[in-house]
Amino acid sequence: MSMEVRRWKLEGGSYVKLCVFVPLREIAIIVFLFFFSLAAFSQGASISAELDTNVIKLGGQTKLRLRIEHTKDVTIAFPQFKDSIASHIEIVEEHKLDTLSEEVTTFYKFEKSYTITSFDSGYWVIPPIRVYLNNDTSKYIETEPVMLDVKGVALDPQKEVNDIKEPLSMGITLKEILIIAGIIFLVVGLISAIALYWLFFRKKKLKITQLFQPKPLSAHEKALGLLDQLRKKKLWETNQVKLYHSELTDIVRNYIDERFGVSSPEQVSDETLAAMKDKVDENTFTKLKQLLQLADMVKFAKAEPLSNENELSMNNAVDFVNATKPVEVKEEKK
Amino acid sequence: MDIKELNEKIQRESAFVDLIQMEMDKVIVGQKYMTERLLIGLLSNGHILLEGVPGLAKTLAINSLASCIDAGFSRIQFTPDLLPADLIGTMIYNQKKEEFTVRKGPIFSNFILADEINRAPAKVQSALLEAMQEKQVTIGDQTFKLPEPFLVLATQNPIEQEGTYTLPEAQVDRFMLKVVITYPNKEDERKIIRQNAGGVFPKTSKILTTAEILKSREVVREVYMDEKIERYIIDIVFATRAPKDYKLDKIAPLISYGGSPRASISLALASKAYAFIKRRGYVIPEDVRAVCNDVLRHRIGLTYEAEAENITSENVIAEILNAVEVP
Numbered sequence: 001m002s003m004e005v006r007r008w009k010l011e012g013g014s015y016v017k018l019c020v021f022v023p024l025r026e027i028a029i030i031v032f033l034f035f036f037s038l039a040a041f042s043q044g045a046s047i048s049a050e051l052d053t054n055v056i057k058l059g060g061q062t063k064l065r066l067r068i069e070h071t072k073d074v075t076i077a078f079p080q081f082k083d084s085i086a087s088h089i090e091i092v093e094e095h096k097l098d099t100l101s102e103e104v105t106t107f108y109k110f111e112k113s114y115t116i117t118s119f120d121s122g123y124w125v126i127p128p129i130r131v132y133l134n135n136d137t138s139k140y141i142e143t144e145p146v147m148l149d150v151k152g153v154a155l156d157p158q159k160e161v162n163d164i165k166e167p168l169s170m171g172i173t174l175k176e177i178l179i180i181a182g183i184i185f186l187v188v189g190l191i192s193a194i195a196l197y198w199l200f201f202r203k204k205k206l207k208i209t210q211l212f213q214p215k216p217l218s219a220h221e222k223a224l225g226l227l228d229q230l231r232k233k234k235l236w237e238t239n240q241v242k243l244y245h246s247e248l249t250d251i252v253r254n255y256i257d258e259r260f261g262v263s264s265p266e267q268v269s270d271e272t273l274a275a276m277k278d279k280v281d282e283n284t285f286t287k288l289k290q291l292l293q294l295a296d297m298v299k300f301a302k303a304e305p306l307s308n309e310n311e312l313s314m315n316n317a318v319d320f321v322n323a324t325k326p327v328e329v330k331e332e333k334k
Numbered sequence: 335m336d337i338k339e340l341n342e343k344i345q346r347e348s349a350f351v352d353l354i355q356m357e358m359d360k361v362i363v364g365q366k367y368m369t370e371r372l373l374i375g376l377l378s379n380g381h382i383l384l385e386g387v388p389g390l391a392k393t394l395a396i397n398s399l400a401s402c403i404d405a406g407f408s409r410i411q412f413t414p415d416l417l418p419a420d421l422i423g424t425m426i427y428n429q430k431k432e433e434f435t436v437r438k439g440p441i442f443s444n445f446i447l448a449d450e451i452n453r454a455p456a457k458v459q460s461a462l463l464e465a466m467q468e469k470q471v472t473i474g475d476q477t478f479k480l481p482e483p484f485l486v487l488a489t490q491n492p493i494e495q496e497g498t499y500t501l502p503e504a505q506v507d508r509f510m511l512k513v514v515i516t517y518p519n520k521e522d523e524r525k526i527i528r529q530n531a532g533g534v535f536p537k538t539s540k541i542l543t544t545a546e547i548l549k550s551r552e553v554v555r556e557v558y559m560d561e562k563i564e565r566y567i568i569d570i571v572f573a574t575r576a577p578k579d580y581k582l583d584k585i586a587p588l589i590s591y592g593g594s595p596r597a598s599i600s601l602a603l604a605s606k607a608y609a610f611i612k613r614r615g616y617v618i619p620e621d622v623r624a625v626c627n628d629v630l631r632h633r634i635g636l637t638y639e640a641e642a643e644n645i646t647s648e649n650v651i652a653e654i655l656n657a658v659e660v661p
Contacts, residue, residue, distance in 0.1 A: 246661075265660065266660060270620055296618055300558075300562065300661075301558065301614075302558065
């Protein structure tokens with residue numbers, strides 16, 4: 001039996017030294033507690049602290065019970081701990097105040113308990129816990145310090161070091177399968193319902209818009225319509241010759257763009273004429289050339305064409321569109 | 335003035351254009367595009383930067399044009415050791431008179447051929463470009479007006495870039511046109527060989543005086559430009575600055591900066607001069623398009639992205655011309 005000297009540091013900096021025989025450690029703790037755990041009862045109140053067990057394994061838990069007795073005329077305020085009581089001692093759970101006995105005329109007896117743990121092996125001291133009386137910081141009662149022995153895990157250095165074990169698979173239970181199946185069924189059902197509703201709604205909407213949507217005009221129909229509108233505006237008759245020729249050439253250029261894919265609006269007249277030369281017959285080309293060249297003279301050279309020249313440009317534009325519109329081939333009935 | 339009268343006047347006044355072209359054709363084969371651009375510069379009072387590989391008759395063309403006109407001509411070969419004083423002149427101490435006298439430099443002439451302008455250092459380029467802009471030169475404490483007409487025709491070589499001083503964007507903007515000369519076609523090259531192998535080099539004769547040029551410049555300014563053409567020019571220049579406004583999102587990341595207002599002015603003047611050369615008293619969109627590349631190619635800054643993809647300013651201009659609506 002070897003003897004060893006142990007030293008405990010108390011709250012406030014003082015040390016307690018004990019020579020203990022290692023097999024009699026528990027006895028030594030009891031002796032220590034016997035000398036230092038003194039129940040206090042003064043000023044109409046007393047407090048005591050005790051642990052369910054003074055020896056726990058590393059990470060193990062024990063309950064610290066604070067028992068308070070006080071007379072009716074005394075009010076008490078418990079200390080507020082955050083997450084630890086002292087260094088190395090952590091609070092796992094703070095339990096509700098438990099009334100042990102209530103004698104209305106004389107004493108109240110309560111118990112306040114905390115589940116505590118420690119992750120550091122060694123002997124740790126729970127320092128005196130102070131409870132103030134009647135909200136007066138000069139009047140208080142406090143517990144005696146309590147020892148906690150945290151046992152470490154015994155390691156055998158001779159043994160091989162093993163890897164951490166993987167979590168064990170528990171397997172899926174029938175209940176879980178039913179829950180998953182239920183969720184999948186709900187999601188699929190919801191998506192199907194939305195898809196069906198959307199398809200139905202869209203189809204209905206399409207039918208409505210189709211009813212009111214006019215048939216898109218072909219390039220030549222559009223051009224002829226615009227030329228007719230331009231004629232009705234009587235622009236050159238009201239001395240707006242430049243505007244008349246600008247609009248006239250715009251209609252023809254846009255028609256060429258749409259009908260032949262020649263980007264005439266972005267081309268100069270020479271480029272348009274060069275692009276159209278091989279696409280139309282000579283007579284039609286001459287008509288196009290006349291209206292573009294006359295329009296250029298009006299737009300850029302202040303030319304003032306005669307009335308019949310203005311009319312000729314319009315007629316040439318209409319002829320050009322009619323001559324180049326796509327030919328409808330009708331099948332003869334047999 | 336009535337447009338008909340203006341047309342007739344221009345028909346009359348522009349007769350010399352054909353004569354100059356005929357004279358130039360005697361000496362230079364297959365560079366009609368270049369001679370036309372030289373005439374545009376001459377008629378619209380704009381300096382010209384000619385760019386082309388060696389041996390394309392750039393210097394000969396300018397020489398020939400100058401010799402067609404009864405005017406002063408100076409050729410300055412730009413070299414790395416050239417000094418501004420070699421160009422504009424300097425003060426010389428006269429021992430007999432015991433005073434400083436001004437010795438004017440070769441810049442005091444009507445036509446200046448600045449050969450290989452990018453070989454001279456920045457200070458010489460600046461001196462020339464300042465004279466081009468201000469049309470006057472200060473030597474010592476005296477300021478001298480440069481003779482009228484004053485036209486700088488500079489050449490530069492796109493290859494052999496080592497040891498050259500690239501013209502900064504701000505200075506290159508002072509040139510109205512940047513003309514890029516390409517190789518002649520096979521037929522023209524055959525004519526060049528025959529002409530040179532014969533050993534007989536035709537010479538141009540003087541057919542025009544400086545007074546006539548100045549008068550022609552006045553007439554060029556009178557060429558009618560409709561507001562539709564003005565708007566077309568503005569649209570083109572604005573498309574170089576804000577391509578997205580013209581649905582040209584594709585080229586927006588390729589342009590770092592667009593044409594300045596000087597580009598719009600130059601485009602308008604060059605279009606008028608081109609219409610004059612074509613003997614018309616009014617500008618049509620074809621005229622704008624004809625000079626657009628030469629006016630804008632050195633005024634559009636390309637991004638690194640464009641350079642990495644080998645996209646030139648000519649490609650950008652082509653995209654713009656295809657997108658901007660013609661009036």
